[in-house]
Amino acid sequence: MRANYSTLSPFWSDKRAALSNILIVDDDEVFAETTCKILKKLGHDTAVASSVADARAQLAESYFDLLMLDIMLPDGSGLQVLEACDEAQREAHIALVTGHPSVKSLVKSLYGPNISYLVKPFDLAQLKSLLNRTEEAVPEQQQEASKGAHFGYLVGESAAMQELYQVVERVAKTRANVLLQGESGVGKELVASAIHRAAHGSAPFVAANCGALSKELIGSELFGHEKGAFTGAVKQKIGLFERAIGGSLFLDEITEMPLDQQPSLLRALETRSVIRVGGTEEIPIDCRVISATNRTSSQLAEEACLREDLYFRLAVFPIAIPPLRERGDDIGLLALHFLAELNRDNQTRLELNEEQLSKLGDYEWPGNVRELRHAIHRAFIMSDPGSEQLQLPEDFSSPFSRSSEPGLSPQLLGQTIDEVERKLITMTLDHCKGNKAKTAELLGISLKTLYNRIKTYGDED
Amino acid sequence: MDNKTTPEKLLHDLRNQLNNIFLNAELAKLELATESSQTVSREDLDASLACINLILEASNRCSEIVDKLADAPVPDTAVMSQLKPSLEK
Numbered sequence: 001m002r003a004n005y006s007t008l009s010p011f012w013s014d015k016r017a018a019l020s021n022i023l024i025v026d027d028d029e030v031f032a033e034t035t036c037k038i039l040k041k042l043g044h045d046t047a048v049a050s051s052v053a054d055a056r057a058q059l060a061e062s063y064f065d066l067l068m069l070d071i072m073l074p075d076g077s078g079l080q081v082l083e084a085c086d087e088a089q090r091e092a093h094i095a096l097v098t099g100h101p102s103v104k105s106l107v108k109s110l111y112g113p114n115i116s117y118l119v120k121p122f123d124l125a126q127l128k129s130l131l132n133r134t135e136e137a138v139p140e141q142q143q144e145a146s147k148g149a150h151f152g153y154l155v156g157e158s159a160a161m162q163e164l165y166q167v168v169e170r171v172a173k174t175r176a177n178v179l180l181q182g183e184s185g186v187g188k189e190l191v192a193s194a195i196h197r198a199a200h201g202s203a204p205f206v207a208a209n210c211g212a213l214s215k216e217l218i219g220s221e222l223f224g225h226e227k228g229a230f231t232g233a234v235k236q237k238i239g240l241f242e243r244a245i246g247g248s249l250f251l252d253e254i255t256e257m258p259l260d261q262q263p264s265l266l267r268a269l270e271t272r273s274v275i276r277v278g279g280t281e282e283i284p285i286d287c288r289v290i291s292a293t294n295r296t297s298s299q300l301a302e303e304a305c306l307r308e309d310l311y312f313r314l315a316v317f318p319i320a321i322p323p324l325r326e327r328g329d330d331i332g333l334l335a336l337h338f339l340a341e342l343n344r345d346n347q348t349r350l351e352l353n354e355e356q357l358s359k360l361g362d363y364e365w366p367g368n369v370r371e372l373r374h375a376i377h378r379a380f381i382m383s384d385p386g387s388e389q390l391q392l393p394e395d396f397s398s399p400f401s402r403s404s405e406p407g408l409s410p411q412l413l414g415q416t417i418d419e420v421e422r423k424l425i426t427m428t429l430d431h432c433k434g435n436k437a438k439t440a441e442l443l444g445i446s447l448k449t450l451y452n453r454i455k456t457y458g459d460e461d
Numbered sequence: 462m463d464n465k466t467t468p469e470k471l472l473h474d475l476r477n478q479l480n481n482i483f484l485n486a487e488l489a490k491l492e493l494a495t496e497s498s499q500t501v502s503r504e505d506l507d508a509s510l511a512c513i514n515l516i517l518e519a520s521n522r523c524s525e526i527v528d529k530l531a532d533a534p535v536p537d538t539a540v541m542s543q544l545k546p547s548l549e550k
Contacts, residue, residue, distance in 0.1 A: 034484040041491050121480035124487040236502050
């Protein structure tokens with residue numbers, strides 16, 4: 001019998017699991033202990049109460065996001081604990097754990113629909129479903145922000161992002177390898193996660209940064225090794241490819257992989273199998289490889305940091321992720337989303353007003369979504385905890401900010417006007433994705449002039 | 462059967478024990494996935510998962526039987542007592 005690896009994955013791939021503080025009220029020690037361990041594995045904090053009195057005492061001292069209540073307790077009913085929650089734990093989510101399915105309808109009629117139920121015996125899927133429902137129960141501005149998350153990861157409603165969502169949806173239906181291209185901070189790993197989620201759901205998502213893998217161990221990391229394969233290989237190791245079987249392997253900063261190691265990767269992609277270092281057995285690998293780079297296509301060609309044959313294996317489906325400055329409409333939405341996350345994690349209710357959102361939208365964000373996220377985090381830390389308004393800094397600029405004064409690029413010095421004009425037209429055409437009418441409008445020339453120039457460049461080449 | 466050991470109580474206790482089997486099996490899978498995937502050999506991992514999946518499948522079947530028992534009509538004790546002498550004959 002072959003083990004189903006897809007059943008292993010949700011825990012290391014589920015990045016959405018928010019940290020919650022959960023109180024388990026149950027007198028069954030084994031149940032309480034096991035549930036605690038599982039919830040801790042899923043990244044939550046837990047506490048246990050074995051009686052109504054114990055639960056009341058803990059509720060008086062700590063705040064909990066979720067209460068898992070057994071109905072039958074030694075000194076009373078879980079419903080008595082429910083009554084003690086009225087004021088102190090107003091926003092806590094309640095889950096009644098019961099061995100009696102009939103209790104569900106009875107309690108629902110007494111306490112309304114905002115209570116979840118787990119009827120014993122329940123499995124992990126039901127427990128995770130309960131935790132997801134708890135995460136979804138977020139108030140006002142937080143709800144508004146989370147509405148924008150596509151595929152569970154991507155926030156934005158701009159035209160550029162709508163286009164990206166369509167592409168993600170299409171490629172998810174295939175097994176094609178994907179190369180993600182975009183500036184630093186645009187969220188390449190999140191797009192990779194979105195593709196994986198749309199395609200494989202609960203299968204493994206294994207991520208690695210090629211720039212962080214040491215040259216000597218990169219083969220072992222990717223393909224695994226057998227015991228005794230080299231000094232220090234004291235036991236067999238399963239590589240990243242094998243761990244990703246049935247799911248996706250995300251290789252970030254693929255261009256940082258040493259050129260002399262790239263043939264091994266190429267071979268694995270071509271044969272769809274790996275051989276562990278020091279081993280002889282060919283292990284079939286059925287996984288999608290999603291790679292990413294912050295280099296543009298022209299840089300890839302000029303710098304020769306990626307073998308051409310490997311590029312074509314990796315970039316069966318290339319996706320360009322737009323920088324934040326090209327989707328300015330999303331800045332406010334992203335800022336609200338990040339603030340909602342911080343509010344949820346810190347039990348605060350800070351807000352952004354229209355003027356602040358407009359100020360955020362005016363900045364260029366050269367560090368992209370990552371820079372915006374950190375700016376909101378910094379503002380959150382600096383804001384008065386008693387205030388309801390986030391306090392934004394006067395200036396968002398960083399050492400990487402572009403100068404607001406347009407100057408002459410040093411790279412243009414020494415070039416003729418014709419050469420500069422040609423570069424400007426080519427760059428504008430690229431920016432407008434080949435749309436000549438838009439390019440002519442941006443350049444302030446007629447469409448006829450643009451066509452003439454393009455024809456001249458074609459003749460010269 | 463003492464006063465406290467009603468069929469409902471027995472079913473409740475049975476569900477509790479089944480639940481503990483379920484959760485511990487899931488926890489074992491979780492431990493294997495997060496802790497052992499890099500250190501345990503593939504064959505050992507496959508074998509362990511196969512065992513755990515068998516436990517889960519068996520527990521699922523038990524759970525279905527418990528549900529059927531809970532839904533089944535309670536035996537009529539009067540009828541049972543009438544049957545008993547006839548059987549003895």
